[in-house]
Amino acid sequence: MNELLKAHSPEAWVLLRPRAAWPRLAGFAAEGGRWLAWRRPLLFAFVLGCIVSLMTSGRVTLRLAGPATIYWTFVPLCEVASLAAVGARSRRKVPISRAIDLFFMGHGVWFLWLIGFAAVWAFCPAPHAFAWLSKPWVRYGPVFAAIAWSGYIDFWFFRSVFARTRAGAACALLAQRLICWSGALALFLAPSAWTVLASRLGL
Amino acid sequence: MITPRAISACLLLAALALGTLSDALHERAPVILGGYRVLAADFHVHSFPLSGSNLAPWDIVMEARRQGLDAIALTGHDNVWEGRAGRWFSSRFGGPLVLVGEEIHAPGHHVIAVGIHRTISWRLSAAAAIDEVHAQGGIAIAAHPLAGSWPAFAAAMGKLDGTEVVQPTALESEENTAQLRQFYERARAAAIGSSDYHGAGPLGVCRTYVFSRSATEQGILEALRAGRTVVFDRGRIVGDPALIRLAQQDGRLAEPPTPPPGQGLLAALSRTCGLLGLAGIVFFGFRASANGAVPQTGQHSRHSHSARSRGGRGGHAEKTVIEPPSP
Numbered sequence: 069m070n071e072l073l074k075a076h077s078p079e080a081w082v083l084l085r086p087r088a089a090w091p092r093l094a095g096f097a098a099e100g101g102r103w104l105a106w107r108r109p110l111l112f113a114f115v116l117g118c119i120v121s122l123m124t125s126g127r128v129t130l131r132l133a134g135p136a137t138i139y140w141t142f143v144p145l146c147e148v149a150s151l152a153a154v155g156a157r158s159r160r161k162v163p164i165s166r167a168i169d170l171f172f173m174g175h176g177v178w179f180l181w182l183i184g185f186a187a188v189w190a191f192c193p194a195p196h197a198f199a200w201l202s203k204p205w206v207r208y209g210p211v212f213a214a215i216a217w218s219g220y221i222d223f224w225f226f227r228s229v230f231a232r233t234r235a236g237a238a239c240a241l242l243a244q245r246l247i248c249w250s251g252a253l254a255l256f257l258a259p260s261a262w263t264v265l266a267s268r269l270g271l
Numbered sequence: 272m273i274t275p276r277a278i279s280a281c282l283l284l285a286a287l288a289l290g291t292l293s294d295a296l297h298e299r300a301p302v303i304l305g306g307y308r309v310l311a312a313d314f315h316v317h318s319f320p321l322s323g324s325n326l327a328p329w330d331i332v333m334e335a336r337r338q339g340l341d342a343i344a345l346t347g348h349d350n351v352w353e354g355r356a357g358r359w360f361s362s363r364f365g366g367p368l369v370l371v372g373e374e375i376h377a378p379g380h381h382v383i384a385v386g387i388h389r390t391i392s393w394r395l396s397a398a399a400a401i402d403e404v405h406a407q408g409g410i411a412i413a414a415h416p417l418a419g420s421w422p423a424f425a426a427a428m429g430k431l432d433g434t435e436v437v438q439p440t441a442l443e444s445e446e447n448t449a450q451l452r453q454f455y456e457r458a459r460a461a462a463i464g465s466s467d468y469h470g471a472g473p474l475g476v477c478r479t480y481v482f483s484r485s486a487t488e489q490g491i492l493e494a495l496r497a498g499r500t501v502v503f504d505r506g507r508i509v510g511d512p513a514l515i516r517l518a519q520q521d522g523r524l525a526e527p528p529t530p531p532p533g534q535g536l537l538a539a540l541s542r543t544c545g546l547l548g549l550a551g552i553v554f555f556g557f558r559a560s561a562n563g564a565v566p567q568t569g570q571h572s573r574h575s576h577s578a579r580s581r582g583g584r585g586g587h588a589e590k591t592v593i594e595p596p597s598p
Binding site for chain 2: 080
């Protein structure tokens with residue numbers, strides 16, 4: 069079973085045992101050329117599009133999933149850009165296209181969180197979903213757990229694939245998060261955040 | 272052999288097909304009560320990308336039709352371009368009436384401005400912002416007026432045209448519901464139900480039934496100024512007492528459906544197949560290696576510089592060797 073999982077689901081292997089998985093996954097050939105750099109980011113965008121459709125209408129419809137996939141490509145684009153920025157000076161063990169492919173392989177925890185979130189909205193009546201998700205441990209617990217575990221996964225990614233020391237991997241992780249999340253949040257929340265920031269700073 | 276990847280792909284395709292097939296538009300007959308045209312409206316809707324929502328203005332317009340809404344106000348955070356874009360789309364391609372609006376996003380309070388044409392600064396006090404809304408011919412609604420925002424609205428209570436008495440904030444807890452209800456009773460403005468749509472939950476999950484003289488923007492604004500609204504809130508009805516009696520006697524108006532959105536067998540199959548397919552495709556979509564070989568436990572290898580220099584060229588499957596990191 070363990071061997072089948074490694075062969076058929078590298079995402080699950082990375083999710084459960086990132087420290088063991090990364091060095092071995094990075095050491096294996098992957099077909100695809102330039103497509104290698106885009107297949108997982110595009111899949112991520114497609115998953116986001118389907119999630120939006122499920123949350124909004126309770127079904128997966130082309131009318132919603134298609135446009136939402138296009139809109140939400142900014143998230144994987146921010147991730148690719150942040151990875152390229154962090155990896156520019158690294159002694160990478162693999163080409164950048166393979167590094168991107170591997171990096172997105174570590175997104176299993178986020179996929180689980182997104183699919184769980186979508187399932188709540190797809191199957192629960194909206195009033196119940198709002199009431200249930202307002203509980204702090206329900207609203208924040210899973211997302212903080214996802215942040216923590218994905219941080220651990222990506223730490224070992226930078227250790228193995230980017231050949232960083234412990235301190236270097238931690239710095240790379242922080243830098244990647246800062247670049248990626250700042251970019252994504254700036255696009256998504258800038259107007260709202262600006263009013264709060266401006267009023268606090270007296271601007 | 273049927274692989275998990277193939278099964279997942281089939282489930283996803285089935286979900287897309289079933290969901291798209293079930294995504295039909297159901298036209299509703301107009302509701303006329305007491306000489307008024309009753310319009311189902313959502314006056315607090317946000318769109319992508321600048322207001323923290325999931326869908327663009329045009330997608331929102333199409334979704335509003337499917338949710339049975341006759342009118343929506345696209346209220347961007349401190350901007351009116353979302354409303355303008357939505358109104359253009361609706362006028363061009365059909366859809367519910369789209370009112371241009373703004374959520375004036377001041378730090379201590381939020382005001383929904385509906386029927387305006389210029390952005391109103393968030394730096395104004397609530398009273399000054401409402402005066403500016405009225406100067407532009409619009410109406411002002413207190414957005415989710417929980418207790419924390421009451422001081423900011425103190426000087427503006429007599430100027431408000433409406434106040435949100437039910438919206439997702441109220442659905443979160445009875446305490447929030449009580450606070451919104453208290454504010455409504457003090458403000459003596461039109462009862463408003465809004466979804467404050469940011470992408471979670473259906474559009475129009477809370478909605479306002481507006482008793483308008485005509486299905487036009489001016490008709491809606493006039494009805495709101497006159498307080499001719501009715502809002503359903505989990506078995507309770509709030510609004511103009513005479514109109515509430517009218518609605519109860521008629522029986523056609525009701526809360527939005529409480530079962531999950533996307534009713535019907537096709538929609539249920541679509542979401543089930545969709546969730547299973549997504550879970551499968553993200554974990555089984557791509558194999559670990561080109562030849563399907565399993566990376567063996569305990570396998571060691573050395574780094575090759577020449578291998579790295581060949582990397583990245585199209586279709587070139589290379590073997591890169593790597594040392595496991597030291598503990």
